Amino acid sequence: MTAALRDLAAQYSAALREYCEQGGESALLRAYQLGRRAIGEGVGALEMAALHQEALVGVLSMLGADENSRVATRTSEFFAECLAPFELMRRGFQEAHSALRDLNQTLERRLTAALQDFEAAQGQLYEQRRIQAVKNDFISIMSHEVRTPLTSIHGAINLLKAGLGGDMNAQGQRLLDVCYRNSQRLVRLVNDLLDLQRIESGTMTFNLRPVMLAPLLEHSVDANQAFAGQLGVDLVLNRVPSGLHVRVDTDRFMQVMANLLSNAAKFSPSEGKVVVEARRRGRQVRVAITDHGPGIPAEFRSRIFQKFAQAQPASERGGSGLGLSITKAIVQSLSGRIDYESKPGRTTFYFDIPEWKPGASSHEGAGEDHWAAGH
Numbered sequence: 001m002t003a004a005l006r007d008l009a010a011q012y013s014a015a016l017r018e019y020c021e022q023g024g025e026s027a028l029l030r031a032y033q034l035g036r037r038a039i040g041e042g043v044g045a046l047e048m049a050a051l052h053q054e055a056l057v058g059v060l061s062m063l064g065a066d067e068n069s070r071v072a073t074r075t076s077e078f079f080a081e082c083l084a085p086f087e088l089m090r091r092g093f094q095e096a097h098s099a100l101r102d103l104n105q106t107l108e109r110r111l112t113a114a115l116q117d118f119e120a121a122q123g124q125l126y127e128q129r130r131i132q133a134v135k136n137d138f139i140s141i142m143s144h145e146v147r148t149p150l151t152s153i154h155g156a157i158n159l160l161k162a163g164l165g166g167d168m169n170a171q172g173q174r175l176l177d178v179c180y181r182n183s184q185r186l187v188r189l190v191n192d193l194l195d196l197q198r199i200e201s202g203t204m205t206f207n208l209r210p211v212m213l214a215p216l217l218e219h220s221v222d223a224n225q226a227f228a229g230q231l232g233v234d235l236v237l238n239r240v241p242s243g244l245h246v247r248v249d250t251d252r253f254m255q256v257m258a259n260l261l262s263n264a265a266k267f268s269p270s271e272g273k274v275v276v277e278a279r280r281r282g283r284q285v286r287v288a289i290t291d292h293g294p295g296i297p298a299e300f301r302s303r304i305f306q307k308f309a310q311a312q313p314a315s316e317r318g319g320s321g322l323g324l325s326i327t328k329a330i331v332q333s334l335s336g337r338i339d340y341e342s343k344p345g346r347t348t349f350y351f352d353i354p355e356w357k358p359g360a361s362s363h364e365g366a367g368e369d370h371w372a373a374g375h
Helices: 003-022 025-040 045-062 065-161 170-201 213-230 250-266 298-303 323-333
Strands: 205-212 234-237 245-248 273-281 284-291 337-343 346-354 369-372
Touching: 003 025, 003 045, 003 065, 025 045, 025 065, 045 065, 065 170, 170 323, 205 213, 205 250, 213 234, 213 245, 213 250, 213 273, 213 284, 245 250, 245 346, 250 273, 250 284, 250 323, 250 346, 323 337
Parallel strands: 234 273
Antiparallel strands: 205 245, 205 369, 273 284, 284 346, 337 346
8 A cells, every 4th residue: 555545544544533523514525525526536335345445444433332223324425525525527528428438429420521512523523524534535636637728718718819729809909818817716726725724634745945035035025016006006125134034935925025015005095105125123034014004804813814804895996815825824923913903094014033144053944844734
């Protein structure tokens, strides 16, 4: 027996004897306290019963036979009070066990429901991916099937415009011009659909290399000047800070510029200007294209970079509504970001891409790099 248990036994025996001799609530309170102490010291109910038995033998040896009945009653009361904390603890365990069982059942039901939801969502995701794959395959096949005859049609129209089929009257020339413009629109639409399919499937490739920004912007402006001129709009390139280099796929960069410049020209007033600027912003280079058109409607701004989104019907301004979504994907693939600022009479689209420093380490990509946007 440990010292603590011996001390507990001595106190229990003394308290029991006192209660048998005098009775009273204070002695019963002492029994309850001893029971709580026993629980705190890790003494079980069976050990308390053994202590009670020893204490009872001692009490009976000191009292006369005529007092046995009274002693038996009081020792029973004392022991019952001492065991009260054990009973409370037992009931607490039962209640806790019952609550835990209910909680486990609730959690089990929730887990079952969550697993069912997960399996349903997984099935939906699989189906969406399957549909997306079918759609991508369809777009790819149809675009290529349309592209081949369209190229022939486009080439034939160019030959006719060059006079290979003989002289045409004014009406014939006008009709030929209409055919030419619409064939160009179809070519752009097919190219946009193919680019969209490549972006969504992660197969759009980039040939990254360091280039000077100024000549690239000059080339972009020159390449789109004729289109803007047809709308009575002039494209103006402000002076580009010297020494600016970027690491880009030049064809994709030109595609971004073509989309932004053509949009700016289409929404500019006749005899208006579209201004192109570039400047450093920390480690980034910002390219901005500003027009002086009506501005972007407030209700359209939240979806301006979404696929097929158009502020005005295609019949009014032309286009497929894919240009800005493709532009955003290309800029992001160049480690950049695109955004805009707009108010009535002025809209600026701008994109930021990392500046490339001559002499950069190979880790930063001084050489050419071939990769797919989805990898």
